[in-house]
Amino acid sequence: MGKINNPILLFEKWYDKELNLTKVRIPTAVCLSTIGIDNFPNARFVSFKEIINDSFIITGPLNSRKGIEIKNNSKVSLTFWWTETERQVRIQGIATEIKVELAEKYFDTRNINSKAVSLICEQGKEVDDLKLLEDKIQNRVAENKKIEKPKNWSGFSIKPIRIEFMEFKKTRFHDRKLYELKNDKWNIKQIQP
Known part of the structure; x- marks a missing residue:
């Protein structure tokens, strides 16, 4: 792992390499x-x-468990695992809700099924009749009308305070670097495998 002083640039470099090599269906999963x-x-x-x-952007319902938990405690972490390059990135940071305009931009890029699910479902809540809920969603999709972003659907911007990069080695002597933000400057530490 070469020395790059800005962990965001290093993340982008690693992420781009994985995206170019990956065969997984959802390479953006974190x-x-x-x-x-x-x-x-x-x-x-x-x-x-x-x-x-x-800052790292994710989206989803604000009234889901994750949304409620983030509103209660904005300290979160993200963990990326990339199979092709055998690399892991762990991020700790502070989450804040994104602006409505940005949430609308992301919502507009979703397919009609995803939009209908977001409109009708209360993510993580108990359901008595799954078939009835599925029918409701399919009926909404069949209407083929524009679905506006629900009020409770948005996203979070995660401002990192720590980012750890780990490159796995066959010898198990993994290369690990920890970047910590102190006084608006990234400090880099080499840490043991």
Whole structure:
């Protein structure tokens, strides 16, 4: 791993390489971890959108468990695992809700099924009749009308304070570098495998 002083540039370099090599169907998947209302950690895979102003953007319903947990405690982490390059990136940071205009831009890029699910479903809530819910979604899709972004659908911008890069080696002597933001400057430490 060459020395790059800006971890965002290093992330983009690694990410682009993985995207060019990967065969996985959803190469943008990233594990988002939050601190639960019950103080247990919660982790789930979400779709990474892009980097804006050195922050990592994800989207989803604000009234989902992840949305509620982020509003309760904005400290989150992201974990990327890339199979082709055998690299891992772990990010710890502070999440803030993105602007409505940006959320609308992301929502507009979704396919009609995804939009209908976002409009009708309350992500993570218990359901009595799954078939009835599915029919409701399919009927909305069949109407073939524009679906506006629901009020509770948005996203989060995650401003990193720590980013760890790890390159796996066959010898198990993995190359790990930790970038920590202190006084608006990235400090780099080589850490043991």
